[in-house]
Amino acid sequence: MDALLRELREGPDGIAEYYDTEISSKQLTIGSAADRNIQLLGRGIAPEHAMIVLAGSQLMLECRRGETVRLNGKKRATARLNVGDVIELAGHRLRIAQPPPGFNAAIELQTNDLIDASAFESAFRTDLSQTWLGKRTMAWAGVVLVMLFGLMLPFFVMKLHHSGATTPSWIPGDKFWNSGPLHQVHQQAIGDRCETCHQKLFQRVQDAACNECHRTTHDHIMPARLALTELGPTPRCATCHREHNEPQTFLVNSGDSMCVDCHGDPEHGFGQIEIDRVLGFGLERHPEFKAHLLASTTAPAGSGFTYEWKTLIAELDQVKEQSNLKFSHQQHLDPNQVLRRGDSKPMNCADCHRLEPDGEHFAPISMEGQCSSCHELTFDPGAPDRQLPHGKPREVVLTLQDYFTRKFSDPNMGKTTRERRRLPGREDEEETCSGVPFDCAMRSARKEIESQFTRRGCIGCHAVIDTQASNVFDRFQVIPIKFARDYFPANRFDHRSHQIQGKLTGDDACLSCHAAKKSEDASDLMVPGITKCTECHADKAAAERVTVQCVSCHEYHPRDPSLLDVFSNGASSRITTRLSRPRETKPAPAGELAGS
Numbered sequence: 371m372d373a374l375l376r377e378l379r380e381g382p383d384g385i386a387e388y389y390d391t392e393i394s395s396k397q398l399t400i401g402s403a404a405d406r407n408i409q410l411l412g413r414g415i416a417p418e419h420a421m422i423v424l425a426g427s428q429l430m431l432e433c434r435r436g437e438t439v440r441l442n443g444k445k446r447a448t449a450r451l452n453v454g455d456v457i458e459l460a461g462h463r464l465r466i467a468q469p470p471p472g473f474n475a476a477i478e479l480q481t482n483d484l485i486d487a488s489a490f491e492s493a494f495r496t497d498l499s500q501t502w503l504g505k506r507t508m509a510w511a512g513v514v515l516v517m518l519f520g521l522m523l524p525f526f527v528m529k530l531h532h533s534g535a536t537t538p539s540w541i542p543g544d545k546f547w548n549s550g551p552l553h554q555v556h557q558q559a560i561g562d563r564c565e566t567c568h569q570k571l572f573q574r575v576q577d578a579a580c581n582e583c584h585r586t587t588h589d590h591i592m593p594a595r596l597a598l599t600e601l602g603p604t605p606r607c608a609t610c611h612r613e614h615n616e617p618q619t620f621l622v623n624s625g626d627s628m629c630v631d632c633h634g635d636p637e638h639g640f641g642q643i644e645i646d647r648v649l650g651f652g653l654e655r656h657p658e659f660k661a662h663l664l665a666s667t668t669a670p671a672g673s674g675f676t677y678e679w680k681t682l683i684a685e686l687d688q689v690k691e692q693s694n695l696k697f698s699h700q701q702h703l704d705p706n707q708v709l710r711r712g713d714s715k716p717m718n719c720a721d722c723h724r725l726e727p728d729g730e731h732f733a734p735i736s737m738e739g740q741c742s743s744c745h746e747l748t749f750d751p752g753a754p755d756r757q758l759p760h761g762k763p764r765e766v767v768l769t770l771q772d773y774f775t776r777k778f779s780d781p782n783m784g785k786t787t788r789e790r791r792r793l794p795g796r797e798d799e800e801e802t803c804s805g806v807p808f809d810c811a812m813r814s815a816r817k818e819i820e821s822q823f824t825r826r827g828c829i830g831c832h833a834v835i836d837t838q839a840s841n842v843f844d845r846f847q848v849i850p851i852k853f854a855r856d857y858f859p860a861n862r863f864d865h866r867s868h869q870i871q872g873k874l875t876g877d878d879a880c881l882s883c884h885a886a887k888k889s890e891d892a893s894d895l896m897v898p899g900i901t902k903c904t905e906c907h908a909d910k911a912a913a914e915r916v917t918v919q920c921v922s923c924h925e926y927h928p929r930d931p932s933l934l935d936v937f938s939n940g941a942s943s944r945i946t947t948r949l950s951r952p953r954e955t956k957p958a959p960a961g962e963l964a965g966s
Contacts, residue, residue: 371424373398373475375408376467380483398422398475400459408477412460412485419459422451424474429466431457461485528571550614553621559583567613580607587927599641601632610926622921626650626909629920651909651918658685658900661857665692666850674847675835681854690893694849696831697892704887711744719880729866731856737761749818749827758822763848766828770818774811778803816842823848857897859930861923871906 375391399406403417410419420433429451431441438445440458451457457464461482469476530536551557560566567575581587589596589604596604610623632639633648649655663682668675682689702708705716722740724733733739737760747757749770756773759765803810821827823834823846833849871879881887884896908915 371395371397371474372472373422373477374470374473376476376478378478378480392473396423398477400464408464408479410459410462410481412462412482415460422475422477429475525571548614553613556613575608575613577607580611588929590926590928595643598643599639601639624919624921626920628926629924648920651904651907651920653900653904655909656900658687659858659897660685661689661895661897662854662859663689663691663857663895664852664854666694666852668849674837674844677850679852686895686897686899689895691853691895693851693853693892694833695851695853695892696833699886699889699894699896701890708744718877719886720876723880725865729864730862732865734855735853747827749822758827763823763828763846764843766822767815767819767842770822771812771815774815774818775808776811778807778811778814819846857895860925860928862925863923 371394373393373395375393377389377391379387379389381387393407395407398408399418399421400408400410401417401419402409402411402415406418416434416437418434419437420431420439423430423432431439431446431449431451433439433447438447440446441449441451442456443458451466453466453468455466457466461484463480465478465480467476467478552560567579569576569579591599591601591604610628611621612623613621615621630649633645636645636647646657648657660683663684664679665682666677666679668677670676682692702717708717709715710717710721722735725731726733735741737745742760747760748754749758750756750773753773758769803814819842823829824836828834828848832851835847835849837845837847839845868883869875869879871882874882883898883902885894886896889896906914906916907918909918911917
């Protein structure tokens with residue numbers, strides 16, 4: 371039977387529109403099921419409600435058992451259909467029309483626009499009760515399949531594997547029941563050797579299995595400090611590191627909740643350990659940064675002093691650098707005062723501060739590495755190539771005595787040579803002496819020694835103590851210089867990624883965080899606080915903000931736990947320095963710059 375279905379719809383402008391569909395079938399089926407020729411939705415319409423068949427040249431209406439329609443206003447289950455008859459079903463109207471040439475039947479359909487949304491749900495099978503499968507049957511079938519493929523079959527394969535027997539080819543491999551592949555690093559390390567981690571049957575992976583490979587990975591809290599708390603044992607490795615879960619990049623749990631769950635309420639569980647409350651990264655959720663600085667204290671030792679370096683931990687706005695260095699960043703970055711010796715251009719930050727390969731730290735500043743290119747340790751205009759040793763006060767005294775002894779005893783030393791660079795505040799007059807050469811040499815040496823340690827030379831960058839001792843070797847003591855290599859040893863900060871600050875590069879990027887051009891004293895701690903960091907970073911996605919998490923700056927597993935214990939317990943390191951060398955103590959370097 372070839373039928374023409376014309377559906378009447380009202381367009382957006384209120385004008386009726388017709389949509390014609392050609393149907394070729396033995397009978398026209400009517401119902402709510404999706405496979406009906408004429409699908410009608412609504413309350414009271416069965417999935418297979420009725421059908422229209424062609425008997426000779428007569429159209430016949432036949433409803434399924436128990437179903438009826440209204441034909442010309444009367445309920446009917448079966449009836450002959452003639453042109454003009456109207457079938458009503460749940461507000462839908464189907465009118466039998468005169469078929470055009472080539473068609474056996476024609477039906478005009480006007481759907482009910484007031485159909486409730488629940489009618490669409492009832493048109494499909496959405497519950498097991500609507501099928502031949504029952505809930506109980508499916509439940510038991512599922513139990514059997516899980517026991518077979520999730521327990522019995524893996525157990526059988528493991529027994530074969532441990533016994534050394536060959537696994538039959540028809541038995542599926544581990545991938546059949548794995549929830550996901552191994553992380554790429556673990557896949558490369560252990561391959562298909564599941565027993566590397568899963569060492570016992572029916573037992574989850576233990577931390578001991580992880581530690582066999584990750585021997586240098588330290589616990590988040592040292593056992594001695596954990597004993598002071600009420601937190602209990604640290605979480606299992608697999609609590610945060612979940613293997614066989616996709617995507618593979620999530621092997622490391624980097625969510626803030628892992629940290630905030632404990633650090634958000636420091637008053638409970640931490641016992642004798644005092645920590646700051648942290649709720650995230652923001653001015654109201656994160657405390658101000660605390661720097662770890664070194665400070666020296668002096669104690670008499672023999673003819674000199676012993677310097678003991680201790681770690682001070684305090685917020686940035688409450689501390690000053692105590693390195694014992696005399697230095698002005700402002701002066702060195704001022705092009706009107708200082709220019710580079712090689713090309714006469716202004717100095718920049720990279721001239722002295724050179725980033726190490728780790729991208730976090732800078733190479734230690736040393737006299738030989740950075741300062742000597744501009745600051746020579748010459749002392750006599752007549753010998754411009756002769757320089758004093760740096761960092762060795764005793765050797766300075768010996769060098770000056772040796773130099774002037776030879777100068778006044780060797781006749782060839784009296785010949786002046788053209789100096790390479792004039793010494794500031796030094797007259798160009800050649801010193802002469804008419805007395806005993808050795809006495810002249812000692813007087814000149816003593817004069818130059820006093821000048822180096824009290825007026826120019828060593829005193830320019832170092833703090834010097836004048837003990838007023840009669841022995842020149844015991845008189846002057848240079849206070850050592852020492853900087854903390856890392857102001858935040860428990861944190862991680864990537865300087866390399868911050869070398870570009872928006873549109874700023876080079877010195878402009880450095881100076882956007884470090885106020886070096888305003889620093890006139892080396893005691894200024896030019897480390898930006900959290901207020902500066904929040905200008906570019908936040909713990910939640912925001913416009914013009916780079917999202918950071920706790921693990922972006924803090925390591926859950928410390929790289930050097932012993933160092934953290936030193937800082938936490940306030941321990942100190944000792945450096946002994948003196949000009950004389952008493953037998954009872956061992957000398958140490960006289961000066962130290964930034965960990966050099």
